[in-house]
Amino acid sequence: MSKKIILCRCEDVTAEDVERAARTGFSDLEEIKRYTGFGTGPCQGKECLRGIAAAVARLTGKSESEIRPFTSRPPLVPTEIKFFAGTPRR
Amino acid sequence: MRNLPAALERGRPVTIDFEGQSIATFEGEPVAVALFATGTRVLGRSPKYHRPRGLFCLDGHCGSCLLRVDGRPNVRSCMVPAREGLRCERQNAFPDAELDLLQAADWLFPKGMDHHRLMTGSRLGNELFVKLVRQMGGSGTLPDRPPSETPVVRNESVDVCVVGAGPAGLAAATAVAEARPGMRVVLIDEQDHTGGSLLAEPGGVELASARAAAAVRAGVRLWSCATAIAFYPEDGQDSVVADGPPGLLAVVTAQGLVRLAARRFLYATGSYDQNLPFPDNDRPGIISARACGRLVFRWGIRPAPRVIVVGDGTADTAFLARLYAGLDERGIAVQTVTLDQAQSGVGARGAVIAVATRPAPASELLRQHGAELRLDVAKGGFAPPVGPTFESTVAGVFAVGDVTGFRGTEIAYSDGRLAGVALAATL
């Protein structure tokens, strides 16, 4: 294994990836999510959002109150699509 | 490794099939625990660099323990109780997860793979590269066969829905039911045993059982193995709830999907274990401090003769004191390492490393309700501001315990009672 600091294990996003995203000019978690893919895997950000938010605050000089979370989308955990199959149509 | 007493009597001995190999375990023990206890650390490979991965949180949250179980891909193996004949396999590896040749990707890109800039010089090169990456990436392959039946979907309306049966949720649900006898109060929890973070502490299972019994005596309906997967604020105009927040909570249970409407929602969803940034912090054998507690105290597994704890000084000191005392009592040595020291590498082959840092509020459902969240890294992450009544910025939606910023099991319990009383006063 080559040495890497993994900030988002689901999508293999490293500390360097987040630094690169910030250098490229992204400073908002929603943008950084789309650029690096963090928070889009099976955990949906449960294990990485805080760490990456803290890194973004450090890298961009933003205060905590300026940093907003990305939109949380269902489902929160890996869920078989069969559970939705019986829901009523609108 | 299973030479410690488990918190509950172990189930009957069963055998599960792991890639053709028979693994002896006990009915009800999670598959991830059974594999760990019999020496399997690598549960799969990561999606991009094919780095080996193993369990981390042992609480259903980190997504690091996915296996193919009985022909279904991407199942969290820490949430699957073992039963006779269960089949499981690792994913995303060639020829197998121990010796994955695709891990070449990790060596080829020591500085990481920037897919925005890689092979963008030529159109053809880029197309080929994208194809290759798509082939190599992703997680799992399609199920062996479609599900034999479609799960039932039903609607249910209650007065109060409490999500999370940890110390805060147990106390809050009990307090509501005591203050408003006859009202329909449900307490839902994803795990097969109530207790939440208590399950990571010595004696936590017993304490949780006693508190759950008190909740049921007070009239609370307890749904275990029930996962709140989403809140849909735009749904459920058809449901009949007098003065509740608009929308439906989707809850997955063994029987099917429940579309739950409630007059009040109280989120006691607790907090998620977090990792710390140090080189190769994702190696198998690096687990959260609470996962270490769950292994030892709940499941009776001795993870290693010695546990190395990497901490950044923000973990709950009361929890760590109980963890260390419990480990010491069971003859497991503890060595502590600071995050700075961990930068130059930590641990040896086979060692278990427990990461101790402040967990992060499990606040997504509040986000989905539209409640305001604020980042406070010292409190663990994004938490809803709540006043003395524990109500969030959305009327009828309450939050208590670690989800409001880390509190620890004792304050979560006492706050849970206060929140239950405050919520009941609005009914």
Ligand code: FES
């Ligand atoms: S989700 Fe299973 S170990 Fe974290």
